[in-house]
Amino acid sequence: MSRRAATLTAASVIVLVLALIGSVMKVPYVALMPGPTSNTLGTNDKGQPLIRIDGRQVYPASGHLNFTTVTYRGGPGGRIDLLTALRGWIKGDTAIVPEETIFPQDESPKQVDEENTRQMQDSQQNAEAAALHELRIPVATRVVIDGIQKGRPADGVLKPGDEITAVNGTKITNVAQVTGTMDKHKVGDTVTLAYTRDGKQNTATLKTVATPNGDRPAVGIVISDEYKFPFKIDISVGDIGGPSAGLMFSLAIVDKLTPGPLTQGRFIAGTGTITPSGEVGPIGGIQQKMIAARRSGATIFLTPKDNCSDAKSARPDGLRLVRADTLHGAVQAINALTSGKGPVPACP
Template identity: 85%
Template sequence: MSRRAATLTAASVIVIVLAIIGSAMPVPYVALMPGPTSNTLGTNDKGQPLIRIDGRQTYPDGGHLNFTTVTYRGGPGGRIDLFTALRGWIAGDTAIVPEETIFPEDESPKKVDEENTRQMQDSQQSAEAAALHELGIPVTTRVVVDGIQKGRPADGVLKTGDEITAVDGAKVTNVAEVTGTMAKHKIGDSVTLGYTRAGKAATTTLKTVATPSGDRAAVGVVISDQYKFPFKIDISVGDIGGPSAGLMFSLAIIDKLTPGSLTRGTFIAGTGTITAKGEVGPIGGIQQKMIAARKAGATVFLTPKDNCPDAAASRPGGLRLVRADTLHGTVQALNALTTGKGDVPTCE
């Protein structure tokens, strides 16, 4: 065998060995890809309305207000291999991110899934509250215990599901009022909490301790606002998690509760978190979500203002970006877009 042939043979063997090693070598990265989109004005995979409203007159709209998702491959227990990561870096529709971006080191995959489910539930409540606020429909709030921190003063005293009704004798109806009163306490002070459990009222006095950061007084409860609506709104999205569909839920609820159409035949998709006050927040995976929207047929994509720079830099052809700052502003933007009357805020 000539020296050249031997060199080529050796090189080929090395390439094959590296290929075998690469195909089997797991790497601590996650591949993010465009996920399915769902029309908030349509039905879910069971053929049921994705958003159903009972106890209030609704109006049909056959248009599209699609929320978008991101799917992933990899993670603890199922890491992608080196070649998959390399292909993802080359592919235009895939993002390769460090594993800890999706799965923090101190949280198990199960915990991450549970947190995503909780975020979806919270986003639905916020979306409903924001939509009704936009329509001028009264909504009442209450403060509910979401969790108890083990070993803290509230552990063994309060329970998940308790409603906090008062702090130091003053009635509270939202989280801001609770945190505002707690901020007046010094570490080591005593605080009296009024609460209800299974319809029964009670009070407890707890001695505050420092938060993990050491800068505030706390008793070790995780609380959230819950809303009482004047009629029933059900949102059914299956096992999709995370908070990023909030804006689209709010728009669909508004569309269903008002005559006429927000879309007027335009295929609109979008993303964005929402607060009960109607503030739109940024999300992750904007590039993958835009690709998913365009593949589904969308020509307009509602984009949180903080995501605009990245969105504008990677916008798919044929997709118009409409900037979403607030729910109220987004409704106005859609009316201007579909009627041709008024300014439409953009990312470009």
């Protein structure tokens, strides 16, 4: 055998061995890829309206307002191999990120899934509140206990799901009122909480203790605002988690509750978290979400301002980026696009 042939044979063997090693060597990374997109004005995978509104006049809507998702491979118990990671680094539509980016070391995969589900539920409620805020439809709130801290005064007395209705006889309807009333006390003071459980009114008198940082009185409850909407809004997206669809949910609700189609038949996609007052927040996986949007047919992509820098550097051809700072701004931008009048905010 010639020296050249021997060298090629040895190199081939080395490449084969490395390939075999790479195909079985698991690495602590996760591959992020473009996921499915869904039209918030359309139906879900069961053929039901993705957003259904009952008890209020609803108007026909057309076009697309798609929310976008990211799918992943890897994670604890199902790690990707080295070759998959290398291919992901090479491919333009895949991001390879450290495993702890998606699965924090102090949380189990089940806890991560539960948190994603909770974030989706919160985003839906925030989206509904933001849409009604944009349309100036009054929304009432109530204060609900989300969790009880073990070993604190409320442990064994109050439960998740209890509705706090008053503190020391003062009626409250939002979290800010609870914290404001509590801050008027000193650590060691006694407070009386009125609450509703299973339709029954109750009271609990508790001695306050210091918060972990020691500067405020507390009884060991985790509370949140829960909105009481004047009519029913159902959002059904199936097994999808996370908070990033909030903006698109809000836009679809606004569209359904106002005469005339907001998009005028255009294919608009986007992403962004939403607060009850309509502030749009940044999300992760912007590159993969833009690719997913373009592949589905979108020509316009609503982009949170804090994602603009990354979005501009990875924008697919044929996709126009429109900056979305607030829900109100996003509605105005779409109206400007469809009418051809007025400025359309772009990523700087």
